[in-house]
Amino acid sequence: MNWNDLKFFLALAREGSVSGAGRLLGVKHTTVARRIQALEQQMDTRLFDRSRQGYAMTQAAENLFDQVVHLEEKVQQLHRQASHQDSALAGPLKLTIAHELANRLILPHIGTFCQRYPSIDLQLMMTTGLVDLAAIEADIAIRMTASPPDYLIGRELMKLRHGIYGTSTALSQLTTPVPVILFQSERQPPPWVTDHFEDARVVLRVNDVGSMAVAVKSGLGIAKLPCYIGDTEPELRRLDLDIGLSDWGLWMLNHVDLRTTARVRACKDYLEQVIENQRPLIQGTQSNYFE
Numbered sequence: 001m002n003w004n005d006l007k008f009f010l011a012l013a014r015e016g017s018v019s020g021a022g023r024l025l026g027v028k029h030t031t032v033a034r035r036i037q038a039l040e041q042q043m044d045t046r047l048f049d050r051s052r053q054g055y056a057m058t059q060a061a062e063n064l065f066d067q068v069v070h071l072e073e074k075v076q077q078l079h080r081q082a083s084h085q086d087s088a089l090a091g092p093l094k095l096t097i098a099h100e101l102a103n104r105l106i107l108p109h110i111g112t113f114c115q116r117y118p119s120i121d122l123q124l125m126m127t128t129g130l131v132d133l134a135a136i137e138a139d140i141a142i143r144m145t146a147s148p149p150d151y152l153i154g155r156e157l158m159k160l161r162h163g164i165y166g167t168s169t170a171l172s173q174l175t176t177p178v179p180v181i182l183f184q185s186e187r188q189p190p191p192w193v194t195d196h197f198e199d200a201r202v203v204l205r206v207n208d209v210g211s212m213a214v215a216v217k218s219g220l221g222i223a224k225l226p227c228y229i230g231d232t233e234p235e236l237r238r239l240d241l242d243i244g245l246s247d248w249g250l251w252m253l254n255h256v257d258l259r260t261t262a263r264v265r266a267c268k269d270y271l272e273q274v275i276e277n278q279r280p281l282i283q284g285t286q287s288n289y290f291e
Helices: 003-015 018-025 029-043 059-088 099-116 132-136 168-172 191-196 209-217 262-277
Strands: 048-051 054-057 091-097 120-126 140-145 152-159 162-167 179-183 201-206 223-226 236-238 249-255
Touching: 003 018, 003 029, 003 059, 018 029, 054 059, 091 099, 091 262, 099 120, 099 140, 099 209, 099 262, 120 262, 140 262, 152 262, 162 168, 162 209, 179 209, 179 223, 201 209, 209 223, 209 236, 249 262
Parallel strands: 091 120, 091 140, 179 201
Antiparallel strands: 048 054, 140 249, 152 249, 162 223, 162 236
């Protein structure tokens, strides 16, 4: 038996005629008669006595009736709950983003999402490493990476572009050796240094891009920064140098073991649009060059 068959049984039991049941269900009376006959054959019992006065329930039907009514109430309850959850989109949602991505690209636009879905308990966790997602079990992660690990699934939203940045004063007064700021992981000078600044001198090493941007703003030297950071700092200017395309992209990720709910899908769709709207900034097509 399935619920669709039982709906015909309830309609006929309540209306007492196939024409009345048909009107109630929005189908032809012949459809009602055919579905009832099929249900009786499936159950191997007669459910209704037919007469000129209509259809009367047999004892077997009376025994079944209360159980089907109870099932009907459960089905209606499930429909109400599903409809409410789909429209309200309520519940907790954990979002993890690297600090600079959140501060510069996401947080300025997250208020609209919170207003649109006030019943979603949005929890923002600022982290840097891809491994954080495995431990935190966040619903969504936005990361800068060249290749996400296998335990994360998602898609690359767009490629990043980088530039060489410094303050206007620092760029106009570059002396030999040129002061550069690198990441701690860059034990050897990266290609942008060897190709354009052979006489460079490393003045500072940092372990995160936010600290690197602050060091460049303070005039310590020049550094390679994502354009969405360098071009949003009023004190910084980008050198007109060809440093090649970045292997790194902006990824929307989640853990392979986590279920995708309606609220997660709503958040993903919103964040993807927020990021797409900032494509010129992320891909460095805005003009912020040093002259």
